[in-house]
Amino acid sequence: MSDAPHAPVDVLVARLDDGLDLPSYAHPGDAGVDLRTAVDAVLAPGERAVLPTGVAIALPDGYAAFVHPRSGLAARCGVGVLNSPGTVDAGYRGEIQVVVVNLDPRETVHLRRGDRIAQLVVQRVEKVRFHEVASLPGSARGSGGFGSSGGAGALDAQQQGSQPQGTHEQTTARGVPAPATEGI
Numbered sequence: 001m002s003d004a005p006h007a008p009v010d011v012l013v014a015r016l017d018d019g020l021d022l023p024s025y026a027h028p029g030d031a032g033v034d035l036r037t038a039v040d041a042v043l044a045p046g047e048r049a050v051l052p053t054g055v056a057i058a059l060p061d062g063y064a065a066f067v068h069p070r071s072g073l074a075a076r077c078g079v080g081v082l083n084s085p086g087t088v089d090a091g092y093r094g095e096i097q098v099v100v101v102n103l104d105p106r107e108t109v110h111l112r113r114g115d116r117i118a119q120l121v122v123q124r125v126e127k128v129r130f131h132e133v134a135s136l137p138g139s140a141r142g143s144g145g146f147g148s149s150g151g152a153g154a155l156d157a158q159q160q161g162s163q164p165q166g167t168h169e170q171t172t173a174r175g176v177p178a179p180a181t182e183g184i
């Protein structure tokens with residue numbers, strides 16, 4: 001395994017709010033840079049808001065940035081990112097926004113301008129070409145999903161009793177029989 005540090009990817013950033021710090025890594029080795037809210041917000045239990053961050057970026061082609069929650073805000077205050085992870089496309093030039101939600105059942109959350117409300121993780125993303133086939137190659141998992149491997153008491157109890165609510169395994173888990181994909 002190589003110990004050579006990765007060269008950082010250069011990303012153009014525009015500051016849309018002079019009073020806010022630009023995103024930066026808090027520690028070496030951090031995956032995400034924190035995003036700050038440009039406005040105050042008060043979120044009642046269950047309430048959401050779309051908060052501007054005061055920054056816009058231009059990612060190189062082949063990259064995307066993902067808006068993730070901050071674990072401290074989630075664990076201590078119940079604040080998450082509703083569309084987590086939010087996807088910032090390489091071609092997006094608008095202000096990065098964060099769709100925060102207060103999932104605490106009781107407490108109102110007060111966010112202040114400048115608070116670090118989420119983190120942005122930049123990643124390389126693949127473009128794919130889809131090839132339609134009549135049937136897919138077999139695999140060990142097959143069409144099993146949605147808890148089919150168990151491993152949590154709640155899942156196991158449900159598997160012994162009824163189907164999980166909202167899934168209709170007989171009708172939606174379509175088993176697709178084997179290959180016809182040679183040459184791909």
Ligand SMILES: O=c1ccn([C@H]2C[C@H](O)[C@@H](COP(=O)(O)OP(=O)(O)OP(=O)(O)O)O2)c(=O)[nH]1
Nearest residue numbers: 067083085086087088089092095096097098099
């Ligand atoms: O958390 C997010 C998610 C998205 N965006 C911006 C960047 C992204 O490139 C654009 C569109 O996001 P997405 O594709 O998720 O939204 P959509 O609802 O599918 O809208 P569109 O039809 O514009 O693609 O909105 C954000 O600023 N924050």
